Amino acid sequence: MNQATSVDVKTLAEGLARADRSCVANALNLIDDKRPGAHEQALQLLTAIDGERLNQGGHLIGITGPPGAGKSSLLSALLERWCHRGLQVAVLAVDPSSPKTGGALLGDRLRMSAAGQHKNLFIRSLASRQQLGGLAPEVWPMSRALLAGYDLVLVETVGVGQSEIDVANIVDTTVYVVQPASGDSIQFLKSGIMEVPDIMVVNKSDLGSIATKAANELTQVLHRSEQHTAWQRPVCKLSARDREGIDALEEALKAHRDHLRAQNSLTSGRMQQQVAYIIRQLNDEFGSHGIKKLGGSKQIAAHCQSLHGTGQMLASYNAWVEELRR
Amino acid sequence: MSKPKDRPWLLRTYSGHSSARASNELYRANLAKGQTGLSVAFDLPTQTGYDPDHPLARGEVGKVGVPISHLDDMDVLFDQLPLDQMNTSMTINAVAAWMLALYIALAERRGVDPAKLSGTTQNDIVKEYLSRGTHIFPPGPSLRLIVDTITYSVPNVPKWNPTNICSYHLQEAGATPVQELAYALSTAMMVLDAVRKSGQIPEQDFPNVVGRLSFFVNAGIRFVEECCKMRAFTQMWDNITRERYGVEDAKKRRFRYGVQVNSLGLTEQQPENNVQRIVLEMLAVVLSKDARARAVQLPAWNEALGLPRPWDQQWSLRIQQVMAFETDLLEYDDILDGSPVIVDKVQELVDGANEEIARVAEQGGVLAGIESGYMKQALVKSHAERLRAIERNELTIVGVNKYTETAESPLTTSGDGGIMKVDDAVEQQHIDAIVAFRASRDNKKVGEALARLKQVAQGSDNIMPASIACAHAGVTTGEWAGALREVFGEYRAPTGIDISGQHGGDENLESALRERVAKTGEELGRPIKLLVAKPGLDGHSNGAEQIAVKARELGMEVVYEGIRLTPQQIVAAAQEEGVHMVGLSVLSGSHGAMAEMVLDGLREVGLGELPVTMGGIIPDNEHEALKRSGIAAIYTPKDSDLNAIMAEMVDLTRSHNKLKVFGAL
Ligand code: B12
Ligand SMILES: Nc1nc2c(ncn2[C@@H]2O[C@H](COP(=O)(O)OP(=O)(O)OP(=O)(O)O)[C@@H](O)[C@H]2O)c(=O)[nH]1
Numbered sequence: 001m002n003q004a005t006s007v008d009v010k011t012l013a014e015g016l017a018r019a020d021r022s023c024v025a026n027a028l029n030l031i032d033d034k035r036p037g038a039h040e041q042a043l044q045l046l047t048a049i050d051g052e053r054l055n056q057g058g059h060l061i062g063i064t065g066p067p068g069a070g071k072s073s074l075l076s077a078l079l080e081r082w083c084h085r086g087l088q089v090a091v092l093a094v095d096p097s098s099p100k101t102g103g104a105l106l107g108d109r110l111r112m113s114a115a116g117q118h119k120n121l122f123i124r125s126l127a128s129r130q131q132l133g134g135l136a137p138e139v140w141p142m143s144r145a146l147l148a149g150y151d152l153v154l155v156e157t158v159g160v161g162q163s164e165i166d167v168a169n170i171v172d173t174t175v176y177v178v179q180p181a182s183g184d185s186i187q188f189l190k191s192g193i194m195e196v197p198d199i200m201v202v203n204k205s206d207l208g209s210i211a212t213k214a215a216n217e218l219t220q221v222l223h224r225s226e227q228h229t230a231w232q233r234p235v236c237k238l239s240a241r242d243r244e245g246i247d248a249l250e251e252a253l254k255a256h257r258d259h260l261r262a263q264n265s266l267t268s269g270r271m272q273q274q275v276a277y278i279i280r281q282l283n284d285e286f287g288s289h290g291i292k293k294l295g296g297s298k299q300i301a302a303h304c305q306s307l308h309g310t311g312q313m314l315a316s317y318n319a320w321v322e323e324l325r326r
Numbered sequence: 327m328s329k330p331k332d333r334p335w336l337l338r339t340y341s342g343h344s345s346a347r348a349s350n351e352l353y354r355a356n357l358a359k360g361q362t363g364l365s366v367a368f369d370l371p372t373q374t375g376y377d378p379d380h381p382l383a384r385g386e387v388g389k390v391g392v393p394i395s396h397l398d399d400m401d402v403l404f405d406q407l408p409l410d411q412m413n414t415s416m417t418i419n420a421v422a423a424w425m426l427a428l429y430i431a432l433a434e435r436r437g438v439d440p441a442k443l444s445g446t447t448q449n450d451i452v453k454e455y456l457s458r459g460t461h462i463f464p465p466g467p468s469l470r471l472i473v474d475t476i477t478y479s480v481p482n483v484p485k486w487n488p489t490n491i492c493s494y495h496l497q498e499a500g501a502t503p504v505q506e507l508a509y510a511l512s513t514a515m516m517v518l519d520a521v522r523k524s525g526q527i528p529e530q531d532f533p534n535v536v537g538r539l540s541f542f543v544n545a546g547i548r549f550v551e552e553c554c555k556m557r558a559f560t561q562m563w564d565n566i567t568r569e570r571y572g573v574e575d576a577k578k579r580r581f582r583y584g585v586q587v588n589s590l591g592l593t594e595q596q597p598e599n600n601v602q603r604i605v606l607e608m609l610a611v612v613l614s615k616d617a618r619a620r621a622v623q624l625p626a627w628n629e630a631l632g633l634p635r636p637w638d639q640q641w642s643l644r645i646q647q648v649m650a651f652e653t654d655l656l657e658y659d660d661i662l663d664g665s666p667v668i669v670d671k672v673q674e675l676v677d678g679a680n681e682e683i684a685r686v687a688e689q690g691g692v693l694a695g696i697e698s699g700y701m702k703q704a705l706v707k708s709h710a711e712r713l714r715a716i717e718r719n720e721l722t723i724v725g726v727n728k729y730t731e732t733a734e735s736p737l738t739t740s741g742d743g744g745i746m747k748v749d750d751a752v753e754q755q756h757i758d759a760i761v762a763f764r765a766s767r768d769n770k771k772v773g774e775a776l777a778r779l780k781q782v783a784q785g786s787d788n789i790m791p792a793s794i795a796c797a798h799a800g801v802t803t804g805e806w807a808g809a810l811r812e813v814f815g816e817y818r819a820p821t822g823i824d825i826s827g828q829h830g831g832d833e834n835l836e837s838a839l840r841e842r843v844a845k846t847g848e849e850l851g852r853p854i855k856l857l858v859a860k861p862g863l864d865g866h867s868n869g870a871e872q873i874a875v876k877a878r879e880l881g882m883e884v885v886y887e888g889i890r891l892t893p894q895q896i897v898a899a900a901q902e903e904g905v906h907m908v909g910l911s912v913l914s915g916s917h918g919a920m921a922e923m924v925l926d927g928l929r930e931v932g933l934g935e936l937p938v939t940m941g942g943i944i945p946d947n948e949h950e951a952l953k954r955s956g957i958a959a960i961y962t963p964k965d966s967d968l969n970a971i972m973a974e975m976v977d978l979t980r981s982h983n984k985l986k987v988f989g990a991l
């Protein structure tokens with residue numbers, strides 16, 4: 001198989017920090033690249049941007065929920081505001097791949113940036129590429145690369161199969177969007193993903209009383225389940241179409257981020273995401289056998305955590321890879 | 327001699343290009359040749375509410391129709407044509423209320439009573455979202471504009487057909503006869519319901535509204551079935567108007583329709599065969615007296631090559647005249663009555679249509695079916711199935727997948743390539759003219775008229791009086807639409823290409839291609855990612871949709887965002903998405919300008935090397951120049967083999983990435 005072309009990692013890293021469009025695009029291409037040689041370079045890149053910024057800067061937000069709930073429309077409403085205020089915003093939009101052919105149709109860019117083009121907005125669509133509907137493994141490192149230069153990084157994914165749980169595992173704040181159709185809140189309860197959302201959204205409030213009813217039901221259910229937790233998960237009733245109720249969602253997003261910071265869990269959460277990613281990568285390449293050789297996933301996690309903040313975590317991952325290959 | 331012959335239908339030719347002056351000359355020449363009605367084709371900037379000097383109009387001014395920006399343009403277009411004696415059909419939709427306002431204002435300027443005007447504004451937004459693509463506003467406000475034109479015209483311009491519900495364009499986007507019946511009739515009911523709900527028409531006058539609703543229908547090559555479709559329409563409409571709207575007067579229940587026959591099936595290969603197709607398709611809509619068309623316009627033999635010249639249009643007009651005046655068709659009562667075969671076939675279509683009408687209603691009606699993408703997906707799917715049937719040689723198209731050998735055609739060897747080409751210089755002339763026009767008028771009056779228009783738009787008064795006032799004040803098309811854009815916002819319709827599953831192509835070829843795509847993806851390090859894009863105002867989406875669907879079926883990751891993108895949006899998408907290739911699709915004649923703008927944009931962001939292909943209506947004699955400017959490959963309708971196109975696209979990606987090419991399939 002042909003080798004990946006070698007890139008100047010340092011220039012890319014600097015470009016990422018500046019949100020230089022061309023560098024951002026190339027960095028994402030590199031992370032996506034499965035050719036021999038690309039992987040190492042991608043890791044070098046991720047190592048090069050590691051540091052303060054990735055530990056506690058920006059806000060990584062996941063938006064998930066059933067098909068057609070209005071996730072992209074809601075994103076559009078948020079993007080409009082943020083871009084208008086001059087914030088740098090990046091979006092990773094994940095669409096399902098055909099399980100049979102691997103092909104995918106990606107087409108949400110304009111639905112999301114209806115307000116027109118913004119020089120401070122970057123959207124990359126991605127196919128899920130997973131047989132069982134989970135999240136593509138590239139999403140986490142991509143979101144991390146974007147965090148280097150963007151104030152807000154959003155991941156949109158259709159909540160089918162594994163993906164809503166996957167996305168919750170890689171972001172700071174998970175927003176779960178439902179439509180007010182009757183039975184949806186019950187569906188939500190049944191689906192066993194109660195733990196996923198940090199913020200619940202009932203979209204299409206313009207449809208009237210069914211939206212109010214759905215929001216009330218969900219509020220009851222959520223609050224019953226978390227009387228003792230520090231974060232009371234809000235239920236935002238809004239209309240992405242009519243741009244109603246977006247303020248409250250924005251407030252909730254900010255509040256959740258502040259909450260994470262106050263609890264010191266923004267940084268630790270990000271660290272856990274990184275550790276999980278490393279373990280998954282090792283597992284994908286070397287299987288449980290490889291993990292065992294390195295002393296098991298607990299051991300690996302502990303070692304990684306001890307390196308946290310030193311910028312050495314990915315370097316030691318590289319060392320493990322070398323070791324296992326030998 | 328037995329009884330006198332029936333009166334023939336209105337004989338029309340859909341035309342307009344370059345300028346109001348040039349189009350007026352064409353209309354007068356056509357009328358002199360025996361044409362009995364006018365059918366105006368507007369250019370795309372006019373149809374989408376932009377003046378010639380708007381950045382989005384670039385490359386499109388005067389290309390596929392006439393640009394009409396203000397009352398003086400309208401005056402020139404109808405120079406020496408007495409409005410009270412004309413029957414004028416205008417293919418205009420999002421800005422229909424405005425064009426009707428200009429026409430009424432022109433009548434007033436000339437001292438003609440608007441009550442004497444007769445003709446049609448197409449004014450059907452549903453098929454714009456589903457097929458035709460010149461919509462501007464979201465569904466709600468669009469429907470309101472339709473209701474306003476109807477409620478204004480019925481009392482004030484009583485011989486006008488304010489809306490013309492179209493199934494024509496649905497067939498051109500792949501619809502089956504059942505889908506045509508179901509979606510057109512559902513739309514008609516939606517419009518009538520909305521008029522009734524608006525409360526603008528007293529209940530006792532409602533039958534007049536029903537009586538003014540007309541239709542625009544297609545007729546394809548399966549002419550027996552198509553003839554039955556017309557009978558089905560007639561029967562179903564009679565039922566609907568009686569039962570749903572309680573119309574007693576049988577005359578007001580008549581299914582009045584005009585026709586343009588099928589053009590999607592007209593081929594670039596052996597184009598002379600299109601003449602036989604056109605004749606047979608026409609037969610379908612005139613044969614059955616009880617379901618005969620009121621007006622007919624025919625495409626020309628060179629439909630798939632480019633715009634028709636006056637001689638090409640004359641040939642098509644003569645087809646109608648031979649049918650009407652030489653044959654004995656108009657001497658008989660309905661010759662199909664009493665045929666059990668026809669009765670059965672009509673019933674089958676009626677049953678199928680009723681089922682689909684119920685399905686649309688179940689999902690919340692037509693507008694919900696637009697917004698969810700349900701109806702558009704249904705069309706994309708039908709079209710894909712048609713193309714796959716041709717691919718498997720189950721559907722015969724003479725000259726395309728059978729009997730392909732041919733002698734050289736003298737029709738296409740003339741110096742002009744057998745088509746009309748609009749001079750690129752007209753665009754600048756219109757830009758200069760509109761700038762001068764704006765400087766010469768009373769801008770204070772214009773400002774006031776527009777302010778009033780916006781106020782009406784925000785409220786619930788009828789939009790027509792304020793629009794007619796705008797017309798007299800010298801407001802332009804771009805200003806009228808711009809004001810309403812501010813109030814109503816704009817709308818992008820679903821693309822419909824997210825249809826699931828396979829569509830039955832040639833399994834051997836497809837799996838060979840799938841392997842090539844997968845192998846190339848491995849060698850590139852990630853799956854082939856293709857951007858399919860439609861730059862400019864062009865609404866012809868079929869080609870782009872089918873390329874996108876096929877590419878996905880073969881395993882590519884395809885980015886497609888629908889019609890009417892700016893070159894800047896396309897460049898941004900190419901960069902942000904990290905695609906391996908860009909495929910542009912342009913059928914509106916603006917391919918030269920669009921290629922230049924996209925290629926320049928790509929170079930500016932350092933993607934000058936990215937392979938860019940282009941498909942659509944691109945005359946042979948322009949290929950070389952396009953390739954020199956940087957277009958890697960060009961496809962036109964004669965490249966109807968989608969698998970062959972895909973094989974080439976894979977190889978282009980490969981050679982661009984220095985991989986060995988596979989060669990032809
Ligand atoms: C169907 C059709 C329509 C439909 C479109 C429905 C839709 N959603 O697509 C309707 C009825 C709405 C329509 C309307 C109009 N039409 Co029309 N239409 C056609 C017609 C008959 C067929 C086009 C088509 O869909 N073919 C089927 C598809 C599959 O083929 P294709 O697009 O050519 O694509 C193939 C190749 O070209 C290539 N390809 C195309 N794109 C791409 C992209 C890539 C990346 C690749 C690799 C390959 C590729 O691969 C495809 C596979 O074979 C053509 C004439 C003809 N027979 O070609 C006129 C034609 C294109 N229309 C024409 C005109 C003028 C109009 C109008 C502008 C008229 C007017 N004044 O209002 C309107 C307005 C539309 C608008 N908004 O832009 C003219 C254009 C003239 C010109 N360029 O000089 C034509 C040529 C007819 C004519 N002779 O006058 N039209
Ligand atoms: N009435 C109403 N419709 C909405 C609203 N938000 C979105 N929609 C419509 O819902 C449909 C789906 O919207 P999207 O934003 O594409 O939903 P999505 O969740 O991103 O969809 P997928 O990505 O396909 O899962 C579209 O037809 C929207 O126009 C809203 O607030 N009110």
Ligand SMILES: [Mg+2]
Pocket residue numbers: 071072073108156
């Ligand atoms: Mg979406």
